[in-house]
Amino acid sequence: MEICFVLVRPARPENIGAATRAIKTMGFTDLRVVGSEAHLAPKAQWVAHGAQDVLENIQAFPDLASALNDCELAVGTTARMRSGKHQYLTPTQLLAQAKRQQGAIKRLAVVFGCEESGLANDELALCQLRSYLPLAQSQPSLNLGQAVMLYAYSLQQFEQEQTADTPTQGLMTTARAQLSALLDKAAIGAEEVPAQWAMESLNQAGERDLKLLLFILKKLL
DSSP states (O other): EEEEEEEOOOOOOOHHHHHHHHHTTTTTEEEEESOOOOOGGHOOOOOOOOTTHHHHHOEEESSHHHTTTTTTEEEEESSSOOSOOOEOOOHHHHHHHHTTTTTTTTTEEEEBBTTTTTTHHHHTTTTTTEEOOOOSSSHHHHHHHHHHHHHHHHHHHHHOOOOOOOOOOOOOHHHHHHHHHHHHTTTTOOOOOOHHHHHHHHHOHHHHHHHHHHHHHHHHH
């Protein structure tokens, strides 16, 4: 599984430089920026000391949907758990999730919002899973570079432990399509809570569970 980090509308070049340095330190190289050119400012270069190669290879996108186009699973990060019916993973739980899905997902994206307001609700809706950092104090909050560092530090354990197994191409995508078809057949709308819970649980399933679920779904459809 490949892991990329996505910064949505970052405003401060220094934060992008810090995020660049953080992911390279932890063994990652794929950093993407959405709706911003702040990474082109000299201040980003100054802070990204030793990681200029990653900074220079940042991929820029006009919107989050295009940045996630080649990612089978996206995790939207928030400063705190928001109201609603969604489950929120800590970085430790996200690490366990990545290990479980190693054979089912080719690329995982960890998505961060802008410094002032984080990810908008419509941006979070593009992410299949959500995560937050449990803090002892809500203020002062972590800045963007620090948040990226904590997630990169947690996930670098997975990066070091990965086996050479090739991911099963399209397994998660196929399972989502089959589950959606079954929900439609049962007249359960995508906006209804049972459908949301079912899809969220699916997005946390490992390779073995996905294969079993696909076998059952094909029997039901």
